[in-house]
Amino acid sequence: MQRRLELQPRLQAIADWVRPGARIADVGTDHGYLPVWLLQTGVVEYAIASDINESPLEHARRTSREYGQQMEFRLCNGLDGISPQEADTVVIAGMGGENIASILERAPWTREGHMLLLQPMSKPEYLRGFLAGHGYRVTRERLVRDKGVLYPILEAKGGSMATPSPGRLHGGIALASDPLEGEYLSSLIGKLSRAAQGLRQAKDGRERAVELDGIVQELEKMRKEWENANCSAD
Template sequence: MERMILTPRLACIAALIPRGARLADIGTDHGKLPVSLLLSGRVAAAIGSDIRQGPLDHAARNAAEHGVALPLRLAAGLEAVRPEECDTVSIAGMGGQTIADILAAAPWTGDGEHLLLLQPMTMVYELRQWFWAHGYMIECETVCREERRYYVVLSVRGGGPVRVVPLSSCAFSPALLQAAGARDYLEKLLQREIRALEGMQSGSAVDRAVLDGQREIVRVIKQAWEELA
């Protein structure tokens, strides 16, 4: 049986999943991540959940074709997953706000007993800010590149202190600065934020507080990027 080929983003998540884990893959789509992990024997069990029936049907076919047992749930977020069914949760390819909403609707994810592997597509700063405000600890950040774009995968666990952190300090975490490829990631991030600042400065009606906040984001990222040289 041929192994399941994963995209760089999914391969990055797969490499972070502990051996013997019981995985709940949320937004599983075609089930490629859990099927691959079951095939390799890396996980002891896996559940796939998605809000749409079409992708779940495809995931069921993938699981059957590869001869693995993958229970599938039609539900939003973690609504159909019980805490005792998993010790690891993966959510990839969703916006940061959606990920925060999913976790907020499942308070047990903050108990410190579940490892959360999260790959946000947007609003990464806001997601980090939400983690810290709700006692989730960012244990590790991993940088991966897919085509021309950089992504981060956050390894998160609940049970930490509640911290109020300004958004300008959420462009990265201390864990990200330890990651391979962190400087390249920050360079791309800095270029993007400089372009955003220049766009604001050329506008005719930009709120001063918003402009100052953007300048601070650029300053913080630039300082971290230079210190990694």
């Protein structure tokens, strides 16, 4: 019997959002764990694993052979080597928010009926802002803890949405009911407060410090609203 691949929490959370029968393109696939798991469990029947470097693709090929799964492999930058009709679901995980935005900017066809599952490792605020300003709408978000770190996962598709406030760009557009949002906001408040404090001591950093102070105030308000909505009274 073929042994079952086990995903780490971050990838499992993404896999849980893939629709049964979807045709997926996993961009920056690394070891190919996500598409192999989706094929092995029967969630999908077709998957493309792509990467900009040959070495990760070779890792993905080995993973597919080890677990007895067949999929396509593409050596390309982002979605440059994938055509719109080949996939209806695009996964871009494990990259910085700016890199994910750059990939989507070069593939405007992703706004035309495709489901996007995005997991930025950094700069999620940049990615949220890009989506809002380039014809996408965030349909849902969630937080997942993996190896002690909280990661946001975004589902998006083509459409329009109101420009999020600076606090929402940082703290999440659709995380108000997420059980980890309070902890996530507290972490952001601490991080941005420390950054603002450092900027106030720099010669040219005061304007940015004031900007960060405003974001922190909004995040504190968001945290209070989350506590009121999600924490039961003692």
